[in-house]
Amino acid sequence: MIKVAIIGVGTVGSSVANILKKNAKIIEARSGKKIVPVIGVVKNLNKKRDVDIELTDDINEVLDRDDIDIYIELMGGVENAYNVVKKILKKGKTVITANKALLAYHRYELQQEARVLDTSIGIEASVAGGIPVVKALREGLSANQILAIKGIINGTCNFILSKMMNEKANFKHTLEEAQKLGYAEADPTFDVGGFDTAHKLLILASIAYGVDAKPEDILIEGIENISPEDIYFANDFEYNIKLLGIAKKIGKKVELRVHPALVPKDKMLAKVDGVMNGVSIVGDSVGETMYYGAGAGGDATASAVIADIIDIVREDKSSPMLGYIYSPDKEKLTLMPQKDIETKYYVRVKVKDEIGVLAKISKLLQEHKISVDSFLQKPEIKENDYTTLFFSTHTCKESDIQKALEKIANLEFMLEKPMIIRIED
Amino acid sequence: MIKVAIIGVGTVGSSVANILKKNAKIIEARSGKKIVPVIGVVKNLNKKRDVDIELTDDINEVLDRDDIDIYIELMGGVENAYNVVKKILKKGKTVITANKALLAYHRYELQQEARVLDTSIGIEASVAGGIPVVKALREGLSANQILAIKGIINGTCNFILSKMMNEKANFKHTLEEAQKLGYAEADPTFDVGGFDTAHKLLILASIAYGVDAKPEDILIEGIENISPEDIYFANDFEYNIKLLGIAKKIGKKVELRVHPALVPKDKMLAKVDGVMNGVSIVGDSVGETMYYGAGAGGDATASAVIADIIDIVREDKSSPMLGYIYSPDKEKLTLMPQKDIETKYYVRVKVKDEIGVLAKISKLLQEHKISVDSFLQKPEIKENDYTTLFFSTHTCKESDIQKALEKIANLEFMLEKPMIIRIED
Structure with a gap:
């Protein structure tokens, strides 16, 4: 019999306990052993919970027990969780965690600890909820050099963006609706600002590339500035707008970035709608594969x-292979500096409607080696003396476009800072 | 060092040898050992192959060697392959096979052999090419009761059906095009008749349910009878037509069936286009997940x-866990008889355009407890004195609709046998 302790018995913790009981028979058949949740740790013992296991509010008592085989860390947060997980590993016990923030900051250190102590950390639940994408990446595609990962891994953002696309609605209004439906938090910054996506992206990128980076090191842009005009352009040019976490290997560098992106409507990733998640992984042998499912929710x-x-x-052993983030090229792959990232861009500029505007913008773009792919100005998107111009570029360098846009922002006829969305096709 | 022998060095075999060399460094990092393809068995030594390993046409010499750790069976066919795989297992060696026909007939027997001899069979490549769907089903979703599997697992059929939908083309013409492009064989029966899909479905169903069935035991219908009128109806009612392999658990029975199906256009499965494969798996905890990628091709x-x-x-041991098709409920789950399958149906009937036709058909349907959900008759689909009627039903029993259609077929105004497509929504 395998005894399991659940630290944090909220939505996910309750589901773990309940499913271990409900599906006990098949789980025993599949694992070869009875797996029993014996204790749950909660902060508030008085809160009513839909779960039928013993509960305690004394975490240290549970950590000190010698009869627990596997600990499930579902307490959230970084520093507290870090101390708890470290303590469990030091006992030589297995930890399973859904805590992406913890892993975004301490994954290599915890892995190292687990290896030294000959135990393991399971991390499947930390990315894309129930979709077995960690396993696919680590084991299913192990024959491949991973060329790129593009993930829709935040259900809140995808719900908001899908609704904005379908209903041509604005961000603020759609966010409020998402909050009413329980798909967005009262303080939505962590989700809509792209930080949650960044945490998950760092985990996937570690598996694929062994590249060590913290959220602070990478380009993160949220979806707060997407406007109905962007939706309009996207529809006109057959794109959907998705918040993507992107990891790409370019030579010995790895690009890591989180931002809204225009994805051609005929790509599978563009078809992932509503709160669902989807992760596209391109391998050098297998080509593109995609994994789709619910990225959140207790069950x-x-x-x-x-x-x-x-x-x-x-496995019947405390194996460092599970939750082991291997990094064959760890010594050699490094993070691509943000300024060197190359991609295509869509740019929206709001300008005074006067002669010579286009010429001046074009000149600045040309000076920065940026070549325009398509251009759109629709008379219906016009208010008073201002008009909105849209253009998309061929592939260019992040630093070049940023410099060009800075200069464009200073032109006398500009109403507001230019808005960009990167294009991923 | 792990020595690998490749039996059958065609497209896939060459790719195996070449990728083991090309990605040797990462494969060694990930597996912990050098993995070296040392010998390939071919029928014709004179044929030029794009591969850089020693070749022989003497299979027995290779089977008799003691230094081979892993054999890759890529020879195809059932009986010959069966004898070869059995011989390898009897030596206590590991076999990896992409041979779905072999597994469709002998999977339980070979698994049993491997278990007794404490060795293993790897079967990932036998279903959906590079998509790690065997692993997802067996390991990634192991907490779940699998409620349903629906797979687009034959690229040839999906290419033909996608093209028919997009171009409103007929089957014969599209098949010829697929043959020209190399997506369909000269004798396409195995693919377009649904048999290849059935083989793969049986493998997936064994993992999910442990149900033992042979291709002959299950409902298999191909795509040969899909007409432009069906495409017309599908478009009108927002469906795509897909050849699906379906496994569903209904109480203690498992439905297994292969047939073209109308899938609502907004389902992810309906969006799997061209030669690509997609497998939707519904678990009781995880909900629907989907796996997408290339279902064929050497690499x-x-x-x-x-x-x-x-x-x-x-794993560093000859473990029966890999390729081990576990079946927790094996004793209890049995194949649902074809006549008891319940689903929704779309029916196309070509009739003489005269008064009373609809009344007579409706009466027969009613007598067989079949309730009509929608009905379509478009004046533009009319030739001479004949017209085509389309209707879809609410959920009803396979045996009921077959009986009703048999009687309808005998009505004096019928031009041809009614055509059905099942609806999966």
Whole structure:
């Protein structure tokens, strides 16, 4: 019998306990052992919970027990969780965690600790909820050099963007709706600002490339500035707008970035709608594969937690292979500086409607080696004496376009800072 | 060092050898050992091959060698391959196979053999090429009762159906085009008749349900009878037509069936276009997940073969866990008889354009407890005195609709046998 302790019995923790009971028979058949949740740690014992296991508010008592085989860390937060996970590993016990913030900051250190102590960390639930994308990347595609990962890995953002696209609605209004429906937090910054996506991207990029970076090191842009005009342009040019976490290997460098992107409507990733998640992974042998499913929710996330439990029990040893983030090229791959990233851009500028505007903008673009791919000005998008221009570029360098846009922003006829959305096709 | 022998060095076999060399460094980092293809078995030594390993036409000499750790069976066919795989297992060696026909007939027997002899069979490459769907089903979703699997797992059929939908073309013409492009065989029966899909479905169903069935036991219908009128109806009612392999658990029974199906255009599965494959798996905890990618091709299939090699080498033991098709409910789940399958149907009937036709058909349907959901008769689909009627039904029993259609077929105003397509929404 494998005894499991659940630290943090909220939505996911309750689901873990309940599914371990509900599907006990198949889980035993698949793992070869009975797996029993024996104790849950909560902050508030008085809160009513839909779960049928013993609860305690004394975490240290649970950490000190010797009969627990596997700990599930679902407490959230970074520093507290870090101390708890470290303590469990030091006991030589297995940890399974859904805590992407913890892993975004401490994944290599915790992995190293687990390896030294001959135990393991399961991390499947930390990215894309129930979709087994960590396993796909680490094991299913292990024959491949990973060329690119592009993930829609934040359901809140995808819900908002899908709704904005379908209903041509504005961001503020759609966010409020998402909040009413429980798809967005009261303070939505972590989701809509792209930070949650960044945490998950760093985990996937570590598996694929062994590149060590913190959220602060990478380009992160949220979806707050997407306007109905952008939606209009996107529709006109057959794109959907998606918040993507992107990892790409370019030579010995790895690009990591999070930002809204225009994705051609006929790409599978563009078809991932509403709160769902989708991760596209391109390997040098397999080509493009995509993984789709619920990226959040108690039962879906618990599905990933329990898959990790079963894997560990099946192996029948405290194996550093599970949750082991391998990095064959770790010494050699480094983070691509943000300024060197190359991609295509869509740019929206609001300008005074006067002669010579286009010429001046074009000249500045040309001076910065930026070549325009398509251009749009629609008379219907016009208010008073101002008009909105849209253009998209061929592939150019992030630093070049930023410099050009800075100069464009200073032109006398500009109404506001130019807005960019990168294009991923 | 792990020595690999490749039996059958065609497209996939060459890719396996070439990728093992090209990606040797990362494969060694990921598996912990050097993996070296040392010998390939071919029928014709004179044929030029794009591969840089020693070749022989003496299979017995290779089977008798004691220094081979892993055999890759890519020879195809059922009986010959069966004898070869059995011989390898009897030596206590590992086999990795992409041979779905072999597994459709002998998978339980070979699994049992491997378990008794404490060795393993890797089968990832046998379903959906490079998509790690066997791993997702067996390991990634191991916390779940699998409620349903619906797979687009034959690229030839999906290419033809996608083209028919997009271009409103007829089957015969599109098949010829597919043949010209190399997407369909000279004798296309195995693909377009649904048999290839059935083989793969049986493998997936064995992993999910442990149900033992042979291709002859299940409902298999191909795509040969899909007409431009069906495409017309599908478009009108917002469906795509897909050849699906379907496994569903209904109580203690498992439905297994292969047939063209109308899938609502907004489902992810409906969006899998061209030669690509997609498998939707619904678990009781995770909800719907989908796996998408190239279902065929040398490199993509080799990606799956090598993932199996790496998994086996990582485990560092001849483990029956890999390629082990577990069946927790094996004793209890049995195949649902075809007549008891319940679904929705679309029916196309070509009739003489005269008064009373609709009344007579409706009466027969009613007598067989079949309730009509929607009905379509478009004046533009009319030739001479004949007209085509389309209707879709609410959920009803396969045996009921077959009986009703048999009677309808005998009505004096019928021009041809009614055509059905099942609806999966």
